[in-house]
Amino acid sequence: MSSTKYLLVAGARPNFMKIAPIYRAFSARRNAHAAASLPLLVHTGQHYGRNMSDDFFRDLGIPEPDINLEVGSGSHAGQTARIMMAFEPACLEHCPDWVIVVGDVNSTLACALTARKLGIRVAHVEAGLRSRDMSMPEEINRLCTDAISDLLFTTDTMAGENLRNEGVAADKIHFAGNTMIDTLLQQIGRARQLALPDGLVPGQYAVLTLHRPSNVDDPGSLALILGAVNSIAGRIPVVFPVHPRTAPKLARIELHPNIRVVEPMSYLPFLGLVARSTMVLTDSGGIQEETTVLQVPCLTMRPNTERPITVEMGTNVLVGTDPGRIVREAVSILDGGIRPGAVPEKWDGHAAERIVDVLMSPAYRLSPPNIVGLREE
Ligand code: UD1
Numbered sequence: 001m002s003s004t005k006y007l008l009v010a011g012a013r014p015n016f017m018k019i020a021p022i023y024r025a026f027s028a029r030r031n032a033h034a035a036a037s038l039p040l041l042v043h044t045g046q047h048y049g050r051n052m053s054d055d056f057f058r059d060l061g062i063p064e065p066d067i068n069l070e071v072g073s074g075s076h077a078g079q080t081a082r083i084m085m086a087f088e089p090a091c092l093e094h095c096p097d098w099v100i101v102v103g104d105v106n107s108t109l110a111c112a113l114t115a116r117k118l119g120i121r122v123a124h125v126e127a128g129l130r131s132r133d134m135s136m137p138e139e140i141n142r143l144c145t146d147a148i149s150d151l152l153f154t155t156d157t158m159a160g161e162n163l164r165n166e167g168v169a170a171d172k173i174h175f176a177g178n179t180m181i182d183t184l185l186q187q188i189g190r191a192r193q194l195a196l197p198d199g200l201v202p203g204q205y206a207v208l209t210l211h212r213p214s215n216v217d218d219p220g221s222l223a224l225i226l227g228a229v230n231s232i233a234g235r236i237p238v239v240f241p242v243h244p245r246t247a248p249k250l251a252r253i254e255l256h257p258n259i260r261v262v263e264p265m266s267y268l269p270f271l272g273l274v275a276r277s278t279m280v281l282t283d284s285g286g287i288q289e290e291t292t293v294l295q296v297p298c299l300t301m302r303p304n305t306e307r308p309i310t311v312e313m314g315t316n317v318l319v320g321t322d323p324g325r326i327v328r329e330a331v332s333i334l335d336g337g338i339r340p341g342a343v344p345e346k347w348d349g350h351a352a353e354r355i356v357d358v359l360m361s362p363a364y365r366l367s368p369p370n371i372v373g374l375r376e377e
Helices: 014-031 049-060 076-094 106-117 136-150 155-167 179-193 219-231 267-275 286-294 323-334 349-361
Strands: 006-010 040-043 098-104 121-127 150-153 173-175 206-208 236-239 259-262 278-283 298-300 316-318
Touching: 006 014, 006 076, 006 106, 014 098, 014 121, 014 179, 040 076, 040 236, 040 278, 049 179, 049 267, 098 106, 106 136, 106 219, 121 136, 121 179, 121 267, 121 349, 150 278, 150 349, 155 173, 155 179, 173 349, 179 349, 219 236, 219 259, 219 323, 267 286, 278 286, 278 323, 286 298, 286 316, 286 349, 298 323
Parallel strands: 006 040, 006 098, 098 121, 121 150, 150 173, 206 236, 206 278, 236 259, 278 298, 298 316
Antiparallel strands: none
């Protein structure tokens, strides 16, 4: 029997931390059995350059991608379409049995859709998360990717429940745990060794990240949030690594001198920064999970979250975007009102191994598929 072929896809910054342990788990199987397959790595190029991509591959020990689609930035339709058009020939050339996609970015949906229409099986890692907010592009990506995936790997029990409520067959859903946390647990020792940026003292600064279109694209919304952060900066230094989407919007907003604006950081320095901070203010998805595991208080400046387990069990508080509430919750933390949190089940560093165990089980080790749909007349 020829060995099963996998394409493992990453495109945007948060994907790189999710694929690294999956690639490593495949490599471990390969070291144990020479006949086991290694996946081919596909980088769509949704995020590119040193800050947003290359340093992550270096920090996380991910090899150079076998296939780089180099699609770059664009509108949602343009970017999604370009990824699909570039990914289709890669699928036809390599004829994978499985395409593995992670997370909820445009690359996730584009590659899942392309593969599925060619009759190639799709495994979605981090399936079933739902914000119930259809104004978030990521929610559309999650719903559509889950609807067409053959295997759905979930990070928590609530995600599995969401999928079952949507009618997904139970045998497609596997509660694997969180591969982003696999990476965190593997790298946290190294991250804590790194020096903090000049002048910062562990436990005496906050970290801010902002990149959601709903928070940063409208100058009024961004000004309100940053007004709240200006007040907080009166009490504690705030380090603000600025995402490229946000950077051009900052020009006309006055920031408190205690807010330190820096370039986007690569994985290890950022993890080291968060791990030693007093609190994090963010609108990111993944950082809600990372702070939960690090037991660092997190204020999420969004009206909803697709990761409610971090609020129910972890250190995350959903504060919305009302400046008064943001400041009140931050002051409460600074005054010692810290809510202890617990770590969700299976966020234990072994999620990727469980995923690869399922993929390599006899039920899913398929012979090469018949590629279909090459030309639609
Ligand atoms: C994307 C993901 C979001 C994820 C975020 C992490 C989607 C729909 N969104 O949002 O879920 O949380 O990545 O960063 O997939 N840009 C650069 N350099 C880059 C990448 C982007 O300068 O390497 C600029 C471009 O001007 C681009 C803008 O940032 O237009 C937005 O990038 P894009 O990939 O469209 O979405 P993100 O906001 O980064």
